[in-house]
Structures are given as C-alpha cells and as structure tokens.
Amino acid sequence: xxxxNGIKKQYINIKSHSNRGMNLENDINDTNNYYLVNDIxxxxxxxxxxxxxxxxxKSRVDAVIKEAHFKIPSTTDYNGIYKGKYIxxxxxxxxxxxxxxxxxxHKHQIDHLKNIYRHGGIGFIxxxxxxxxxTYLLFIxxxxxxxxxxxxxxxxxxxxxxxxxxxxxxxxxxxxxxxxLDNKGVELWKN
Amino acid sequence: xxxxNGIKKQYINIKSHSNRGMNLENDINDTNNYYLVNDIxxxxxxxxxxxxxxxxxKSRVDAVIKEAHFKIPSTTDYNGIYKGKYIxxxxxxxxxxxxxxxxxxHKHQIDHLKNIYRHGGIGFIxxxxxxxxxTYLLFIxxxxxxxxxxxxxxxxxxxxxxxxxxxxxxxxxxxxxxxxLDNKGVELWKN
Numbered sequence: 001x002x003x004x005n006g007i008k009k010q011y012i013n014i015k016s017h018s019n020r021g022m023n024l025e026n027d028i029n030d031t032n033n034y035y036l037v038n039d040i041x042x043x044x045x046x047x048x049x050x051x052x053x054x055x056x057x058k059s060r061v062d063a064v065i066k067e068a069h070f071k072i073p074s075t076t077d078y079n080g081i082y083k084g085k086y087i088x089x090x091x092x093x094x095x096x097x098x099x100x101x102x103x104x105x106h107k108h109q110i111d112h113l114k115n116i117y118r119h120g121g122i123g124f125i126x127x128x129x130x131x132x133x134x135t136y137l138l139f140i141x142x143x144x145x146x147x148x149x150x151x152x153x154x155x156x157x158x159x160x161x162x163x164x165x166x167x168x169x170x171x172x173x174x175x176x177x178x179x180x181l182d183n184k185g186v187e188l189w190k191n
Numbered sequence: 192x193x194x195x196n197g198i199k200k201q202y203i204n205i206k207s208h209s210n211r212g213m214n215l216e217n218d219i220n221d222t223n224n225y226y227l228v229n230d231i232x233x234x235x236x237x238x239x240x241x242x243x244x245x246x247x248x249k250s251r252v253d254a255v256i257k258e259a260h261f262k263i264p265s266t267t268d269y270n271g272i273y274k275g276k277y278i279x280x281x282x283x284x285x286x287x288x289x290x291x292x293x294x295x296x297h298k299h300q301i302d303h304l305k306n307i308y309r310h311g312g313i314g315f316i317x318x319x320x321x322x323x324x325x326t327y328l329l330f331i332x333x334x335x336x337x338x339x340x341x342x343x344x345x346x347x348x349x350x351x352x353x354x355x356x357x358x359x360x361x362x363x364x365x366x367x368x369x370x371x372l373d374n375k376g377v378e379l380w381k382n
Contacts, residue, residue: 042306044266047240050256065241065259075235079270084311086277115233120275 024093024128024135027174028078034173035082041178043080043087049073075112076123082178086121088113093128099154100127102147110147113140126167126177129157136164137180215284215319215326218365219269225364226273232369234271234278240264266303267314273369277312279304284319290345291318293338301338304331317358317368320348327355328371 028045035041054067076090090113092104105125113123123140138155142163146155160166165180219236226232245258267281281304283295296316304314314331329346333354337346351357356371 042303042310042312047238047262048243049238050241050259052239063261065256065261068241068256068259070254070256071238081277081279081307081310081312084277086272086275086312088272112233116272119233119272121233121272121277 024091024126024130024175027169028091028126028177031173031175031177032078032080035178041080041082041087043078043082045078046073046075072106074108076109082122082181086116086119087181088116088121089124089126091126091128093130095130096154097129097131097157099152099156100129100160101154103153110140110143114144117141122181126175127155127160127164132157133169135167135169135175136160137167137177138164139184215282215317215321215366218360219282219317219368222364222366222368223269223271226369232271232273232278234269234273236269237264237266263297265299267300273313273372277307277310278372279307279312280315280317282317282319284321286321287345288320288322288348290343290347291320291351292345294344301331301334305335308332313372317366318351318355323348324360325351326358326360326366327351328358328368329355330375 032043049071050068052068056064056066079088094100116123117140125138128135167175167177223234240262241259242262243259247255247257270279285291307314308331316329319326358366358368
C-alpha cells in the first residue's frame with residue numbers, strides 16, 4: 001500500500017475510520033434505493049462474484065458456505081434501467097489528490113462499458129476523490145477518448161473537471177447521479 | 192421433495208444425473224456467450240448473492256471465504272441489453288408434466304419484472320418442463336394477466352402453449368430466446 005505525497009499512515013487510518021459507512025458504495029446503494037422507492041429508476045448493485053468450493057448442508061433451510069474464493073468480476077458492479085434506457089457503471093474511490101489510476105478498473109470492465117455504449121446503452125464511471133470530497137461522473141465515450149489520445153496510466157483531475165460532471169452530495173438522494181444524465185439531454189437519448 | 196405422478200425416486204435421480212451439465216442454466220449461459228461473442232446482445236447472469244461472515248486473508252492475493260450464507264436474491268438472475276433495450280428475466284426448470292408452480296419464483300422477483308416492464312424494459316420468464324423437453328418464454332405482461340385472472344398457484348402448460356412462446360433447442364445457440372423478442376416485433380419496441 002502506497003501513501004502518496006508523504007501523508008502519514010496514521011492520518012489515512014483515522015480518516016478512513018471516520019468515513020466508515022459513508023463511503024461511495026454506501027452512498028450509491030442509498031441513492032439507488034431512493035430511486036427505487038420513488039419509482040425513478042431500477043438500478044441494483046450486482047452481488048460479489050465468488051466460486052463456491054464447499055457447502056455444508058446443515059439442514060434443508062440453512063446451507064453454510066465453508067470455502068469460497070473471490071472471482072474477478074466479468075462486468076461492472078451496477079446496472080439497471082432509467083427512462084427506458086439501459087444503464088451500466090462502475091464506481092471507484094481514490095485517495096490521490098491529483099489523478100485517478102486506471103488500473104483501479106479492470107480492462108474487461110472498460111471493454112464491457114464500451115460494448116454497452118455501442119449497443120445503445122448508457123455507460124459511465126463514478127470516481128470519488130476521497131481526500132478532496134469530490135465525486136465525478138465520466139461517460140464511457142469520454143473515458144475512451146482519454147485512453148485513445150493519452151499514454152498516461154492515470155486520469156488527471158482536470159480531465160474530470162473538463163470532460164466529467166461533478167455530482168453534488170445531498171441528503172436524499174445522497175448522490176443524484178441520474179441528474180447528470182438528464183442534463184446531458186437530447187444528445188444522450190438519440191441513439 | 193415431492194415426486195409427482197407416482198414416478199419413482201430412482202428414475203428421477205438417474206435422469207437428473209444424465210442431464211448434468213445440460214440443464215437450463217448452462218444452456219442459457221452458453222447462449223448468452225454466443226450472443227456476446229457474435230456481438231448480438233450483452234446479457235449476463237448475476238452472481239449468487241451471499242452474505243460473507245468470515246474471510247481468511249492468507250496472503251495479499253488470495254483471500255479465502257470461510258463462512259458465508261446464501262441470500263434471497265432481490266432481483267432476477269439475468270439482465271442486459273439487446274438492440275438498445277433493457278432485458279431482464281428469470282429462468283426455472285420444473286419436473287411437473289402439467290403445470291409450473293408459481294412458488295418457484297419469489298414474489299419480489301415478479302414485482303421486479305413488473306417494475307421493469309413499467310419502466311420500458313422487456314421482462315419475461317423462461318420455464319423448462321424437463322420431462323417434456325419443452326422450454327417456453329412467457330412475457331411478464333402475460334404472466335401478470337394470468338395472476339390477475341386466476342386463483343391458481345401454478346400455471347398450466349396450456350397457458351404457456353397459448354400465451355407463451357416455445358423456444359426451439361439448437362446447437363449454437365442452444366436456446367435462441369432473443370428470436371422470440373424479434374418475432375414479437377413492433378409491439379415490443381413501441382414503448
């Protein structure tokens with residue numbers, strides 16, 4: 001584990017401790033729940049993919065998994081439907097103050113999002129710079145154009161400022177990312 | 192476990208044994224893979240939802256789950272995109288010769304499919320009568336109209352014949368269920 005910019009380990013520990021239960025994944029799950037109960041959109045997080053090796057069938061109703069391994073996910077974490085459109089995205093946090101390292105996302109997840117876009121769906125990533133308290137949505141087409149034109153292995157924060165869309169944090173919903181899709185408007189719905 | 196129609200237990204065991212690796216889930220996964228590599232549609236099975244209780248972090252790369260439990264899924268097993276449309280379905284086998292018991296599908300999965308339909312997606316169930324070697328696709332709107340008009344706790348096979356769509360088995364793809372969506376044509380794409 002690297003601690004960029006000479007920030008002390010202890011500081012990061014305290015920081016991440018106080019944020020426990022307030023992280024990006026929780027914010028998105030809460031937001032998706034808000035969308036669901038208010039009948040705005042149906043978007044769910046996929047379960048963590050695992051390979052099950054051993055199961056103990058204690059009783060007819062209660063099976064206990066005794067050995068399993070985490071698998072590399074073949075798709076993104078979130079998908080669903082909004083205004084009749086297929087929605088697909090991945091969400092990541094970074095502690096960096098300056099850029100988002102692309103190795104945070106598996107290559108086949110980016111390929112998956114590209115595919116979704118080609119098939120007429122809406123694909124994007126949500127990236128939170130935890131130390132800056134800033135969360136951006138970047139559409140897959142803008143991520144692709146970065147990767148096609150840059151040799152860099154991380155996306156500098158100004159790229160998010162210029163081509164991404166900041167998502168303001170609120171109380172309810174906590175992270176109204178679908179608003180960004182509304183704002184994109186006509187352009188988005190034409191394909 | 193019930194053995195309907197007086198069929199002996201041994202028979203069922205042999206039968207299900209010889210069919211191992213050829214079941215509905217495998218057929219659908221193979222078909223989805225065919226759709227994916229031929230760039231026809233992007234449809235994936237969601238991982239089995241579990242609650243993880245204990246993880247053994249042997250090393251940095253290899254974590255082993257030591258205790259976990261199966262959770263009731265909050266959505267259906269399959270979703271994705273086809274021709275720009277959001278697709279969502281559940282697949283079930285039954286050994287019955289006469290009807291499909293509705294308790295094979297969780298009520299909230301049916302509610303989920305209803306929701307998808309209301310939001311402009313395409314929802315359906317795929318049901319295989321294993322002893323008859325017949326596999327049907329039934330759109331959620333037709334499943335709802337059955338449930339709204341009948342008190343029965345199982346759907347008789349003639350309802351599938353009249354309102355469902357038989358999916359012919361092939362070699363590659365094994366179970367071309369998207370063809371049914373094509374055949375439905377205009378009606379399907381208008382919403």
